[in-house]
Amino acid sequence: MKNKILITSALPYANGPIHLGHLAGCYLPGDIYYRYQKLRKRDAIHICGTDENGIPITIEAEKLGKSPQELVDNYHEKIRKSFEAFGIVHDNFSRTSTPLHHKNARDFFTRIYEKKYIVNKTIKQYFCPRCNRFLADRYIEGTCPYCDSKEARGDQCESCGRWLDPENLVSPGCKICGGTPVLKETKHWYFRLDVMQPQLEKWLLKKDNWKNNVKKFCKGWFKEGLEPRAITRDLTWGIPVPLKEAKGKVLYVWFDAPIGYISSTMEWAQRIGKPDRWKDYWLDSETRLIHFIGKDNIVFHAMVWPAMLMAHGDFVLPSEIPANEFLNIKGGKFSTSRRKAIWLQDTLELFDPDLMRYALAVNLPENKDTEFDWNDFQSKVNNELANILGNFINRTVSFIKSNYSSRVPLCKALSNEDNKMLHFLDETKKSMEEKIEKFELKKGIKTLMDLAKAANRYFDKEKPWETKRNAPEKCANTINTCIQVTDALASLMEPYLPFTSKKILKILNIEKNEWNRVGIPRIPGNKEIGKVEILFRKVENEIITLQKEKIGEEEKKMADRISIDEFKKVELKVAVVESAEKIENAQKLTKIIVDIGGEKRQIVAGIAENYSPEELVGKKIIVIANLAPAKIRGVDSNGMLLAATKDNKLTLLTIDKDIDSGAKVS
RNA sequence: GGCGGCGUAGCUCAGUUGGCUAGAGCAGCGGAAUCAUAAUCCGCGUGCCAGGGGUUCAAAUCCCUUCGCCGCCA
Secondary structure (H helix, E strand, O other), rough: OEEEEEEEEEOOOOOOOOHHHHHHHHHHHHHHHHHHHOOOOEEEEEEEEEEEHHHHHHHHHHOOOOOOOHHHHHHHHHHHHHHHHHHHOOEEEOOOOHHHHHHHHHHHHHHHHHHHOOEEEEEEEEEEEEOOOEEEEEEEEEEOOOOOOOEEEOOOOOOOEEEEEHHOOOOOOOOOOOOEEEEEEEEEEEOHHHHHHHHHHHHHOOOOOOOOOHHHHHHHHHOOOOOOOEEEEEEEOOOOOOOOOOEEEEOOHHHHHHHHHHHHHHHHHHHOOOOOOOOOHHOOOOEEEEEEEEHHHHHHHHHHHHHHHHHHOOOOEEEEEOOOOOEEEEEOOOOOOOEEEEEEEHHHHOHHHHHHHHHHHHHOOOOEEEOOOOHHHHHHHHHHHHHHHHHHHHHHHHHHHHHHEEOOOOOOOOHHHHHHHHHHHHHHHHHHHEEEEEEHHHHHHHHHHHHHHHHHHHHHHHHHHHHHHHHHHHHHHHHHHHHHHHHHHHHHOOOOOHHHHHHHHHOOOOOOOHHHHHOOOOOOOOOOOOOOOOOOOOOOOOHHHHHHHHHHHHHHHHOOOOHHHHOOOOEEEEEEEEEEEEEEOOOOOOEEEEEEEEEEEEEEEOOOOOOOOHHOOOEEEEEEEOOOOEEEEOOOEOOOOOEEOOOOOEEEEOOOOOOOOOOEEE
C-alpha cells in the first residue's frame, strides 16, 4: 500500500447550489474515503474547489442580471458553507478564479504548447452579432432538416433525435437572444489527443482493477480513434490563452478545471506554511491520485486529463477513478440549470446531516443509477438509524443508567456468547476496511448496520433484564459487552456518520479511539457515563409530505420566468391615434390608424365598449410594433395596443409626459 | 445515427471468472418479549431475474434480437 493518497472530488460548477445528486455522485464518497484513510493514519489529503469558468456561468449571470464574478462569488461561498455544514472535510477548498490558478493553467498550456502537443486550426462557427459572441452548438436553434421540427438544437434535434451539424439547420437562430447568427471564421487551438492515444491506451490497459463503467467507456473512445480536441473558446470570461495571436480567446473550461486540483493543492501548501508540500504529492510517482467523480466526467478524468498530464510530464497520473453513476430524483433527473433538485442547503435546515449522509450512503449509485425518494428517506431514518442503531445504543446506556447508577458494570469472565459478539465486531471492522479500500462504500455502511442488528439480537438473547435479577454477574458481562460494542460502533461509523459518532463518544464520556485499537474493549468497569441522549429523532410524515410537494415547484417557477432577452424580443413603441372607427357587426372591436414615428399602421383592438372613436383620436398609446400581422373579423391588424383590464374595466396605457410617437418603450 | 450501460419481489437495491431450492432491507402477515425512541427478536417470499431466440449437463449471469429507460459522441 502506497503511503501518500491525494484525493480529489470533482470541482463543483459555480452556476448553482449543491444538490443531492452531486453529493451521492462524488462528494460524500470522497469524504467517506478520506475520513477513513485519515483514521487509518494514512498520509491523505482531500482537495476540491469551485469551477468558475465557462460559458454556462456567463449565461446564468446574464439571466440574473449579474456579472459572472458576482455569480461565482455567491455560489463559491454557498457551496463552501453547505459542504462544511454537511461534514464534508477538505484540506483545501479553492476556486479556479484565483491568480495562482490562472498562472498554473497558463503555464500548463505553455508547457505542452512548447512540447508541440497543441496545434491551431481555423474553422467556421456561428456567431451572433446581437449577442456579440460565438455560439456553442447547443445555443443555436432552428428547423430540423430531417423532421421539420422547429425546436432542433445545433447539436441534436430534440424531436427526432438525429445528430446535426449547426450549418445544416434551416433558419438558425440564437437561442439566447433570438437573433440570426452568421458563419464566421475563428481560430482555435487543439490538444493532440490523437498523438497521445498509444501511451494512453497502454497506461489504461494496466488499470484492470478500475470500475467497469470507466474502462468500457474509454475502450469505446479508443476504438473510434481519438482526435485533436479544441481547448480554447471565443469568450471574455475565463483564463486568457497565453499566446500573442490569441486575443479574445480563453482556455476551454475543461482544460483548466482539472489543473485546479494542482492549484488547490498548492494553495493548501502555502496556507499551512509549507509552500513546497504540494510537491510531495504531485511530483511523487508513489502517490496514489484518486479522483472521485460522477459518470459525466469520465471522459475528462480518464482520458483527456491523463493525456494532459502525460504531455506535461512532471505530474503523477491518476491511480484510481471511482466514478459513480447518477442519483436521480423520483421521476427524473436532477438539473441545476432548470432548478429541478433537492438542494443540500434546504435539507440542512431540516435534518441533522447524518440522516442524509446515511440515506445517501446506503443508496449510492455505485453500479447503476439509483433513485432518491422522500418516503424511502423517512423509512431509512426511522427504521434503520433510529430503531436499529439508535435504539441499541439507547437501550444499552439506559440500562446502565437505571440499573447501575450510570456506571459501567464490571466484566468478570466472558461467556461464549459474549466472545461471539466481540468476534463479530472484529469481523465487521475487517470487512468494513476491505469494502472501503475497494470503494464499495455502500457495502461498508451496510456491514456496519449488520453489526447493530447483531448487537440487538445479542441483547435480546442474553435478556439482561432477567439476568439482572437471577444472574447478576452474567448481566454485568452482557451490558459491559454491549457498551464495548457501542464504543466500537462510534468509531466505525465515523467516516459515514461523523456527527453521530461524536454524540456517542460524548454519551460514553470518552475520547475518540485509535482505529487500530477498535475492537479491543477499552471502557473500564465502573466508568461513569454521560447524559443519555436520543441519537435520532423520528422524521414525521408532515415534513416528508412538504418536501415531496416542494420538488418541482421551483422548476415550475423557473420555467414560467422569462429572461431579459426574451422580454427584449417584444418591441414596444409609443404611437399616436390618427383616426378610429367601430367595426360593424362586432360589438367590441375598433379599427384605429396609428402613427408610429412616421409609419402608419392599422390596428384592430377590443376596446369599443370602453372608448368611443372620438375619445381615441389624438391619444398617445403604447403598441407592440413587431407582432405578427393578423386578420380579425376580416380586417387587417398590424400590431397590438396595450391596455389594463380587470373585471369589466379597461384602460389604455398611455404616457406620463409627452414624447414623440415612435419612442421605444423598455 | 454510432458507441456504451441499465431493465431482478409492492418499494429501494445486492447478486456476472455460468453451478447449491435467486438474495437483503423496508412495507405486509403471524408469534415472542417488555431493558429500550410502541423500539427489539423469531417465523412467513409460486419473483415468466423486461420479451423472444441461441450456446451449455447447467444462464439473472455468455451470444443474437425486440422493447423501454439512461449516458457519451467532430
